[in-house]
Amino acid sequence: xxxxxxxxxVATVADHPGVLTRxxxxxxxxxxxxxxxxxxxxxxxxxxxxxxxxxxxxxxxKQCEKQLYKLVEVVSVRNLTGAPAVSRELAMIKVRVKATExxxxxxxxxxxxxxxxxxxxxxxxxxxxGAQSKIDRFLDVITEYPIEEISRTGVIAxxxxxxxxxxxxxxG
Amino acid sequence: xxxxxxxxxxxxxxxxxTPRTGGEVVCDAMLAAxxxxxxxxxxxxxxxxxxxLYHYQDRIRHVLIRHEQAAGFAANGYARATGKVGVxxxxxxxxxxxxxxxxANDIMDSVGVVYxxxxxxxxxxxxxxxxxxxxxxxxxPITKHSYLVMDVDDLPRVMSEAFxxxxxxxxxxxxxxxxxxxxxxxxxxxxxDQVNLRGYRPSKVGNARMVRKAAEVINASERPIIMAGHGxxxxxxxxxxxxxxxxxxxxxxxxxxxxxxxxxxxxxSFGMLGMHGLAYANFSMRQTDCIIGLGTRxxxxxxxxxxxxxxGAKVVHIDIDPAEIGKVLETDVPIVGDLKLTLxxxxxxxxxxxxxxxxxxxxxxxxxxxxxxxxxxxxxVLPQEVVRAIxxxxxxxxxxxxxxxxxxxxxxxxxxxxxPRMFFSAGGLGPMGYALPAAMGVKLADExxxxxxxxxxxxxxxxxxxxxxxxxxxxxxxxxxxxNAHLGMIRQWQEFFYEGRYMGAFLDxxxxxxxxxxxxxxxxxxxxRDEMKDAIAMAHEYDGPxxxxxxxxxxxxxxxxxxxxxxxxSVIEDPR
Numbered sequence: 001x002x003x004x005x006x007x008x009x010v011a012t013v014a015d016h017p018g019v020l021t022r023x024x025x026x027x028x029x030x031x032x033x034x035x036x037x038x039x040x041x042x043x044x045x046x047x048x049x050x051x052x053x054x055x056x057x058x059x060x061x062k063q064c065e066k067q068l069y070k071l072v073e074v075v076s077v078r079n080l081t082g083a084p085a086v087s088r089e090l091a092m093i094k095v096r097v098k099a100t101e102x103x104x105x106x107x108x109x110x111x112x113x114x115x116x117x118x119x120x121x122x123x124x125x126x127x128x129x130g131a132q133s134k135i136d137r138f139l140d141v142i143t144e145y146p147i148e149e150i151s152r153t154g155v156i157a158x159x160x161x162x163x164x165x166x167x168x169x170x171x172g
Numbered sequence: 173x174x175x176x177x178x179x180x181x182x183x184x185x186x187x188x189x190t191p192r193t194g195g196e197v198v199c200d201a202m203l204a205a206x207x208x209x210x211x212x213x214x215x216x217x218x219x220x221x222x223x224x225l226y227h228y229q230d231r232i233r234h235v236l237i238r239h240e241q242a243a244g245f246a247a248n249g250y251a252r253a254t255g256k257v258g259v260x261x262x263x264x265x266x267x268x269x270x271x272x273x274x275x276a277n278d279i280m281d282s283v284g285v286v287y288x289x290x291x292x293x294x295x296x297x298x299x300x301x302x303x304x305x306x307x308x309x310x311x312x313p314i315t316k317h318s319y320l321v322m323d324v325d326d327l328p329r330v331m332s333e334a335f336x337x338x339x340x341x342x343x344x345x346x347x348x349x350x351x352x353x354x355x356x357x358x359x360x361x362x363x364x365d366q367v368n369l370r371g372y373r374p375s376k377v378g379n380a381r382m383v384r385k386a387a388e389v390i391n392a393s394e395r396p397i398i399m400a401g402h403g404x405x406x407x408x409x410x411x412x413x414x415x416x417x418x419x420x421x422x423x424x425x426x427x428x429x430x431x432x433x434x435x436x437x438x439x440x441s442f443g444m445l446g447m448h449g450l451a452y453a454n455f456s457m458r459q460t461d462c463i464i465g466l467g468t469r470x471x472x473x474x475x476x477x478x479x480x481x482x483x484g485a486k487v488v489h490i491d492i493d494p495a496e497i498g499k500v501l502e503t504d505v506p507i508v509g510d511l512k513l514t515l516x517x518x519x520x521x522x523x524x525x526x527x528x529x530x531x532x533x534x535x536x537x538x539x540x541x542x543x544x545x546x547x548x549x550x551x552x553v554l555p556q557e558v559v560r561a562i563x564x565x566x567x568x569x570x571x572x573x574x575x576x577x578x579x580x581x582x583x584x585x586x587x588x589x590x591x592p593r594m595f596f597s598a599g600g601l602g603p604m605g606y607a608l609p610a611a612m613g614v615k616l617a618d619e620x621x622x623x624x625x626x627x628x629x630x631x632x633x634x635x636x637x638x639x640x641x642x643x644x645x646x647x648x649x650x651x652x653x654x655x656n657a658h659l660g661m662i663r664q665w666q667e668f669f670y671e672g673r674y675m676g677a678f679l680d681x682x683x684x685x686x687x688x689x690x691x692x693x694x695x696x697x698x699x700x701r702d703e704m705k706d707a708i709a710m711a712h713e714y715d716g717p718x719x720x721x722x723x724x725x726x727x728x729x730x731x732x733x734x735x736x737x738x739x740x741x742s743v744i745e746d747p748r
Contacts, residue, residue, distance in 0.1 A: 014371065018320075022312055029313050059498070066495035072317045072337065075371040 006035050007061040007081040008157045009052045012042060014073040022071050023050065032056060032064045036089075036154025047075065051087075051156040053132075080157050087157035091135045092117070093126045094149040095142065105145060112138045123148060194324045194355040195224025198288060198348075201331035201363070202232055205286075205339075206256050209233045209616045211243040211609075215263020216303060217290030220355035235616065235645055238637040240267050242609035244274020245598075245635070247285045249573065249613025252596055253621075255408075257338045258613065261288040265303035268349070269310065273603050276314040278345035280600025281429065282402060284338035285345045287311075293353040294322060308349045316344030324357040332363035341374030342493040343406060375492060377517060378509030386464075386488045386505045387521030393462035393486065395530045396422045399445070399474075402429030402599075403467015403491060403511050405592035410434070412515035413466065419519065421527040422464070423534055425453040427474045428580075428599040430467075432589030442534060443543075446474040448581040450544065451732045452537035454740040457482055459533070463501075465489040467511050470500035471600065480739025490514055543732055544585055547748040552725035553701050555579065555654040559586040561705050562624050562652060565712045570622040571596070571614050575607035575631035578660035581730045583626040605634025611649045612641060619648065622712070629655040629681050639691035642717040650711040651719045653684050656726045664729045668744075688719035699723035 013019050020039065027034050035053035042049040054064055061079065069077045080087070097105055102124060106116055109126050112134065118125035128135050132155050139150075192200065198221060202210065210232060214222040225234050237243045240262040247258030262268050268289040278285050292301040308320045317337050319330045327350070334346040390396055404413050410433050417424050417440045424434040425445040434441050445453040454476075457463070463482045467490070468474070475481045478501065488505040489497050497506040507514060546556045559582050562570060568590060574583035574597040589595045596614055598606040611625035632653050642649060654660075663677040688695025694714060696707045704722055711718040731746035 018308070018312070021309070025313050063495065063499060069371075070493070070495055072369060072372045 003057045004055060005081075007054050007056065007079055008085070008087055008155060009054055009061070009065060009068070009077060009079055010157055010159070011050045011052065011068060011077045012075040013048050013050055013071075014075065015041070015046050015048045016073055019048070019073045022073065023052075023068070026067055026071065027054070027064075030064070030067055032060065036152070038154040038156045040156075051154070053155050078159065080159055084160040085157050086160065087131060087155050088129060089132045089135055089153055089155045091128045091150060091152040093128065093139070093142075093147060094123050095126060096123050096146040096148050098122075101145065105142065108138070108141055112141075114138065189360050191358040191360050193220070193224060193358050194321075194327050194350060195221045196227075197324070197327045197359065198331060198350070198355075199224050199228040199232060201328070201335060202259055203228075204332070205335040207232065207259050209235060209250060210259040210261060211235045211237050211246040211250070211613065212261030212288075213237055213240055213243065213263070213267060215267045215290060217264035217292055217352045218261060218267070218288075218355070219290075220352060221261065221288065221290065221350070224355070233616075235612070235641065237609065238640050239635060240270035241273055241605065242612075242635050242638050242641065244271045244285065244287070245277070245603075245606050245609035246613035246616075248274065248278055248281075248283050248598075248606075249596060249610035250617045251283050251285055251343075251613075253571065253593055253614040253617035255593075257335050258283070258285040259288065260285060263290045263303065264292055264307070264352075265305040267303075268307040269305055272310060272314065273601070275311055275345045275347065277598050277601040277603050277606070279314050279316065281598060282343050282406060283345070284343035286334050286338050287315075287345060287347045289347065289349050290355070291320065291349045291351040294351045297351065308347065311347040314345070315347045318347040318349070320349045321354055322351070324354050324359040325361045327354065327359065328361050328363040333367050333369060336367040337369075337372065341372070375494075375509045376513055378490060378507035378514035380517065382505055382507045383514065383517045384521060386490075386507060387518055389462060389486050389488055389505055390420060390422070390464060391521075391523045391525065394527070395460050395533075396420065396462035396464060396527075397456055397460040398422050398424045398434075398464045398466060399468055400424055400426045400430040400433045400466050401468025402427065404430060404433035407467065407492070407511035409467075409512035409515055410592050412512055412519060414438075415519055416515060416522060419524055420522045421525055421531065423456065423531060425449070425456065427468050427471065428584060428597060431584050432594045433592045435590045436588040437590065440531075442538065444584055447476065447734050447736065448585070448730050448732065449474070450585070451541035451743055451745055452534060452543065454732075454734065454743060455537045455541070456534050458740050460485050462486045462488065465491070465501075466515075467491055469493075469496045473599075475500060476734050477737065477739035480741060541732075541745060543745070545746070546586075547746065549725060553699065553704050553722065554728055555656065555724040556582050556586045556728075557701070558652055558654055558704060558708070558722055558724065559583050559626065561708045562626070563587045565708055566622055566624070570594075570624045573597070573607045573611040573614055573623065573625050575625075575627035576602045576604045577628050577631065578656075578664065578728075578730050579626055579628040579631070579654045582654070604628075604631040607631060608635050608638045608649075608651065611651070612638065612645075612647050615647050615649050623649050625649050625651045627651065627653055628660055629653055629657065629679055629684070630659045632684065633679075633681075636687065639688055639693055639719070643692040647717060648715070649717050651688075651717070652708070652711075653719065653721050655681065655684065655721055655723050656728065657681055657723075658726060660728075661730070663727070667727075667729070668733070668735075684719060684721035688721075693717050693719050695719040695721065697721035697723070
């Protein structure tokens with residue numbers, strides 16, 4: 001696919017049963033690839049905010065935005081890719097470490113400004129927050145440690161002040 | 173149906189505060205939407221709704237169909253013929269799943285139908301109860317919107333939203349799934365005066381700057397062509413289309429659903445384009461320098477190979493659905509808006525221009541590639557002749573409902589439709605079995621109109637049980653079966669593309685005239701040309717439903733044909 005990249009879409013959706021099914025069904029039936037999807041309450045009661053990382057060319061993602069906007073329960077859609085925005089992901093990584101290896105992992109975690117949130121006799125859980133690329137880089141760096149489990153939230157994003165997400169895309 | 177964001181329906185005719193059952197709420201909402209005929213079959217979960225319908229019989233006619241799929245197709249026909257919303261209803265589980273094909277058909281063809289399905293009572297949902305199916309789960313990808321109503325107090329609002337969504341913007345099917353006990357409970361709630369859906373604001377007039385740009389592009393073009401789609405009909409913009417074409421001397425081709433939106437005997441009409449479109453319509457698309465797409469989604473059957481479709485042409489695309497713009501063709505002037513309102517803004521900006529050289533060129537193709545000549549056939553009646561005979565006897569004034577396949581193409585080609593809502597067919601999904609039930613809906617939409625169902629033998633069998641509905645309800649539809657004892661389009665493709673390896677194409681049919689008679693209908697069968705014409709004349713005069721089993725040439729092909737995946741350069745024309 002020409003010019004495939006990951007785009008970050010932020011959608012405000014009505015907090016109704018089945019709205020996640022509708023969004024997921026749309027992506028599946030139209031062949032759009034979801035890299036990650038995170039959903040939670042928004043600032044407004046009755047509405048949730050979804051951050052969807054979608055892979056595709058600019059044209060495909062444009063079509064994806066339009067189709068998403070057609071869902072009755074989707075109030076606004078905004079593509080934050082390339083826009084002034086802050087995006088973050090949280091990952092928890094359970095690493096198998098012997099007692100002697102703990103300081104080494106703790107040091108790397110510290111450099112990445114992560115946190116050790118749990119320690120057992122055989123493992124440590126690292127909590128890492130930041131841009132997706134930072135988490136990916138951290139995982140690259142700790143390849144010498146056997147990773148037992150990774151749980152990632154998927155990216156969430158919010159536009160910087162000059163382009164509030166509630167303004168939405170110009171409605172079509 | 174109105175494509176404008178029209179007045180929403182307040183679903184209540186009852187005084188505020190009067191308790192109503194869920195079933196009564198649904199009936200009141202149908203009345204408020206102007207629906208006077210609905211199609212359905214009852215079942216356990218929808219019995220309370222039928223008990224409400226019992227009390228509304230004087231205002232709402234319920235047509236008992238013999239298979240729920242027929243309910244959906246009939247509602248589709250009713251909606252398309254009236255411009256109102258159609259209603260189809262079934263019980264839970266199997267009744268509802270039988271209407272799935274209809275929903276998929278409506279969403280493809282932008283037809284506003286509200287589906288009312290019963291659901292098992294709320295406490296039983298999720299327990300694998302008798303006749304339980306997750307129907308709203310199934311209908312999500314094939315409806316414009318859907319509801320599972322878990323509280324009767326929500327029902328008045330939901331019903332008015334359902335009719336609003338089905339009929340406004342780009343129309344489409346809306347599914348309302350109602351548990352049995354919700355039909356029974358009472359509410360004092362009424363629908364809000366205005367539907368308020370924050371995520372649903374269909375456009376009205378297109379952007380003024382883009383409309384000016386469209387006029388500039390059109391005025392500057394030497395060889396423009398209008399591609400008229402279903403949106404012209406939905407928006408009620410046929411008059412504006414006619415003005416646009418005549419003012420700018422711009423020729424018009426139509427999509428399958430655009431047939432009739434521009435008078436087909438008008439000198440500027442160049443017929444239907446596409447895979448089985450007229451050769452000259454398709455040649456024009458190769459040479460045009462400006463495609464004006466009006467209410468069309470540039471469907472693959474119409475466009476064919478994209479890079480042979482108006483290569484180098486500027487594209488002006490007006491549609492109410494922003495997602496259709498740029499989906500298939502790169503668009504120079506995208507305009508999102510209601511066609512009628514937008515064309516009204518565009519028209520004064522269109523310059524009257526002489527485009528004689530272009531029209532001469534197109535008429536040259538029309539002369540050299542006539543496309544619609546019916547060859548001599550001494551030994552058999554050709555199916556095209558049947559369509560012509562219906563055209564002749566009705567003076568072109570019949571409403572024609574075609575099924576899917578060869579019959580559909582012949583019915584679109586050999587009849588000249590002068591107005592919208594004269595030709596009906598299932599274009600996008602292409603479900604065989606559409607024509608007979610849809611014709612019932614078209615007939616009941618306006619019984620003063622002559623209605624002909626033109627179907628193949630294969631498609632007829634898919635919903636032939638509706639002969640019973642025709643007879644029982646006295647629905648005056650004339651059924652012309654183009655009986656070639658084959659799935660004709662399958663046979664044609666196997667001839668053309670599979671070296672004649674016919675597999676699953678032959679149909680060992682019953683005697684359809686006798687079948688019709690057994691259902692209590694007037695049935696006539698013939699294979700002679702004279703008898704065919706007499707039978708059509710008889711059916712035209714006969715006061716009641718008639719089935720004509722017309723044995724036509726078994727191996728006649730549809731021409732012209734553009735081989736799938738190729739462009740107009742490789743069009744196959746009739747070799748005779």
